[in-house]
Amino acid sequence: MNREAAIPNLLTALDLYLARFDGPGIADVRAGIAKYRDVPLQDVTPSRIAATRHADAALQHMKASGESVLAEAIEAAMPYLAWGAYDPYPREEIGEKYAENHAAASVIGSRGHFKSQDFDLGLFVFGPDTVYRDHHHAAPELYAPMTGPNGWRFASGAPLVWRPAHEPVWNEAWALHAFKSGPVPFLCVYGWTRDVRIPARMIVEPDWADLDAAIAP
Numbered sequence: 001m002n003r004e005a006a007i008p009n010l011l012t013a014l015d016l017y018l019a020r021f022d023g024p025g026i027a028d029v030r031a032g033i034a035k036y037r038d039v040p041l042q043d044v045t046p047s048r049i050a051a052t053r054h055a056d057a058a059l060q061h062m063k064a065s066g067e068s069v070l071a072e073a074i075e076a077a078m079p080y081l082a083w084g085a086y087d088p089y090p091r092e093e094i095g096e097k098y099a100e101n102h103a104a105a106s107v108i109g110s111r112g113h114f115k116s117q118d119f120d121l122g123l124f125v126f127g128p129d130t131v132y133r134d135h136h137h138a139a140p141e142l143y144a145p146m147t148g149p150n151g152w153r154f155a156s157g158a159p160l161v162w163r164p165a166h167e168p169v170w171n172e173a174w175a176l177h178a179f180k181s182g183p184v185p186f187l188c189v190y191g192w193t194r195d196v197r198i199p200a201r202m203i204v205e206p207d208w209a210d211l212d213a214a215i216a217p
């Protein structure tokens, strides 16, 4: 499938995926998709980084768990996506494992296929048994995980609560969140609905070793 077919097809598939849900933030993110879906595609230079392999693995898990249609729409777009790291964090705080094993690809955004300066939507992945430590950002954010289970917390010192795939999470502006993948790489649709240029920040917590040690049920 060529880019002019694969990228709009991917956006439609992600929108249809989000249409399954009705929780907080879903309507905001779908409104952003509706707003930008008809703008002309801008040139994006495709790229892969080492961590993109986790997206390949996650797609295989999706296919094995009844999500072939969605996985194949993503797979068809893979040759055209620009995967890169998003870690505006001090390496000693975010940790080596996460830093080396995550990747994101923008579909709508300043460097996405559909250009936007105030809305971001794309795919985000990190490897198995990996913690994305406590952080927050100005942008309200939707994560819709297509793989699972994943352990989440939304308060300092709280234990991780494990949730299956296909349970979206909405983070209000500057709300703390940390999450961990289980044995399957974490792959989600992410949406940032405003204040997208303000970088995320870490929140240093004393119990990161406990999160590292937590095991998916």
Ligand SMILES: [Fe+2]
Pocket (backbone or CB within 6 Å): 136, 137, 141, 171, 177
């Ligand atoms: Fe976040």
